[in-house]
Amino acid sequence: MMEEISIMVAYDAHVFSQLHDEDFLTSLVAISKPRSLVPTKKLKKYEKEYQTMRESQLQQEDPMDRYKRENRRLQEASMRLEQENDDLAHELVTSKIALRNDLDQAEDKADVLNKELLLTKQRLVETEEEKRKQEEETTQLKEVFRKQLEKAEYEIKKTTAIIAEYKQICSQLSTRLEKQQAASKEELEVVKGKMMTCKHCSDIFSKEGALKLAAISREDQGIEADDEKDSLKKQLREMELELAQTKLQLVEAKCKIQELEHQRGALMNEIQAAKNSWFSKTLNSIKTATGTQPLQPPQAAQPPKEST
Template sequence: MGEIRDRENEVQRVEEIGNRQNKVSIQENVITRDINRTFPAHDYFKETDGDGQDSLYKICKAYSVYDEDIGYCQGQSFLAAVLLLHMPEEQAFCVLVKIMYDYGLRELYKNNFEGLHCKFYQLERLLQEQHPELYNHFLDLNLEAHMYASQWFLTLFTVKFPLCMVFHIIDLLLSEGLCIIFNVALALLKTSKEDLLQADFEGALKFFRVQLPKRYRAEENARRLMEQACNIKVPTKKLKKYEKEYLTMREQQAQQEDPIDRFKRENRRLQEASLRLEQENDDLAHELVTSKIALRSDLDQIEDKADVLNKELLQTKQRLVETEDEKRRQEEESEQIKEVFRRELEKAECEVKKTSAIISEYKQICSQLSTRLEKQQAASKEELEIVKSKVMSCDQCCELFRKDGEFQLPEQGQDLTDQDMDEEKELLKKQLREMELELAQTKLQLVEAKCKIQ
């Protein structure tokens, strides 16, 4: 039955968001101003009048009309924006209402933030118990919890801390309740203890405002912090005990304190809170302007880079066209060169064939000439042997040769007739002319063969 009632309430809230968006809210100007400062660097919310800012405006305006007693409070836009990143605007409105009412976040805004100051007291008592050295250091600096933990409770860490850490906190909140804020706060103070102990008043405030959120931009650091937060024990009985102590203390102060002094003190506290909120507002505005300037600078750089890339692309395309033309020309030249080489190769092959034939003929002629010369030499040798045998058979002529067969002139005492000597000389001269003639013919044939080869 409880689940059915929850569904009915959710359906009613979805219907109410449509009805209440049309109503006029006295906080529209504040809502519009806060929306422009909510996650200005996020893609979903950075565009003015974009879908993200439009949905965020509808949720914040609907809640300001829905909750007439509290209305819209500064910083709620961040919590609504975190919900919008995970669900449609109707469901985000329902979850926002549930967190404010059922999880008790709305109680922190009531009665001049009396519930919030009770949370501050509980946090300081837990710090005193678990980290007394850091608690005493804060006392020496006059650094109170409301000076650094206001946004932790009112906006659930959504304003300053990175989204990767905020998503874990919201999950734990929906699972465990609002008390998980104490776990996360104590884990933050524990991990930052060494830095805070060395800081003065201004340094501590700056550390909480600037340096502490930057530490958890890395998801791994945020995950380790959540593990430490879950391991910290914050007993519910102890929180109730501290709450009773705070209420008792407030009653005693109300009885002992003069009303005028109490009003002055409340006024002074409100002024301090107002100054602190104005400072945070200025910081947010500065971050917004800085983010816009950075985005504008990044956009200009990207546009310049895009122009350079476009020019390089055009140049690359032009070079590609030129390269393709050059490739085509080279291919044509290559084909022409191949054709020339093919023709020259065919011509060379024909010349080789012709040369081979000439060489073959030359070899054949040389072989014939060698055979013929050998035959002539053999015939000449035979004729010489015949002549020699005839000469040796003659008693008068045999004396012209030595015993080894070589020719020799006759001695002065020999009786050779001039006629015989003349005949012999004529015969030898005739044979010599014939051999010279054959040699000349052979040389002529050799020259003709060389001419054919060339």
């Protein structure tokens, strides 16, 4: 009884598979043939004839042969399914391994990116702190530079005023010296004219107006001539001494002017050096923050020297 049931089940499966195969073949034939050559009605007619022929062949065929053939077909299908199952299992394992590798690589990459992110955040914090310090230092440098600049400008103004004052003094001394020289010359001419009118004193001067160095005996001159000569000599010495003092004051004033101009030039150099130092530090701090090389500071310009 069980054998008959199994045979009937196998036969039904065989018939179903044959019908399925026949339908598949019929569809292939219908697709492969040009539709324009065979009408649809004839195709249906041929299909019915083919179905009738196959049913008659199945009824006439020996059941044992049919079962054997069906058994072989089922075994082949089972082997094919097992092979496909093995292939799918292998593909599944391979896919899992590939996915695991990809996941490991993604995790490693994520770890690297997290480390880089932490380093970048730390570097950003350090950069912001460095920037804040540089801004504070720049503010302090600006304040120091401003004070030094104000001090230097005050010193320059003071020095300029002193130089102008000394120049004015020198000009006044020069004018005074010229006036004194002219007055002394006029006074000397008057004295010389008076002495030339005196017969006792005319021998003191030569014809060119210079004093004679020849010794004149006091015994040959009177007391009045000696007193007048001594007075004239004393007056000449005083005038020469006053002239020498005036010249000395003029030289001292010129030396003081030169010294003040030298101090002014030194102050200008210090101001320019302070400007260059502040400019260089500012550029270096900016370039350090941006990661580039610092620029060279401009050359210090020499301050113009005033003529004395």
